[in-house]
Amino acid sequence: MCGIAGILNTEPMSELAGDQDGSTEPLMDGQLGALVNPTDVPAIAVTLTDLLARRHPNRLLFDPAELRRQVIEHFGFERFYRQTSVLVRALLS
Numbered sequence: 001m002c003g004i005a006g007i008l009n010t011e012p013m014s015e016l017a018g019d020q021d022g023s024t025e026p027l028m029d030g031q032l033g034a035l036v037n038p039t040d041v042p043a044i045a046v047t048l049t050d051l052l053a054r055r056h057p058n059r060l061l062f063d064p065a066e067l068r069r070q071v072i073e074h075f076g077f078e079r080f081y082r083q084t085s086v087l088v089r090a091l092l093s
Helices: 041-052 064-075 077-092
Strands: 007-011 014-018 034-036
Touching: 014 041, 034 041, 064 077
Parallel strands: 014 034
Antiparallel strands: 007 014
């Protein structure tokens, strides 16, 4: 069987990942990257080609500054710190 596993970087901040496992979470269910069935080789080829040719419908993938801002907003240290602080306070109270 041929397919993709995990996340494939196609250019800085632009991602292609399988849509059937935990790979969807870091890409926020397709908001921050392209998701494709990992066993559908033709779909992988089309999606990868669309990304490389800058034809993918998710235009955010071609705006590195905005994509970076959103990635940091959702997964950056500040958010991690806030969420961890809330959890630690809840455990200690």
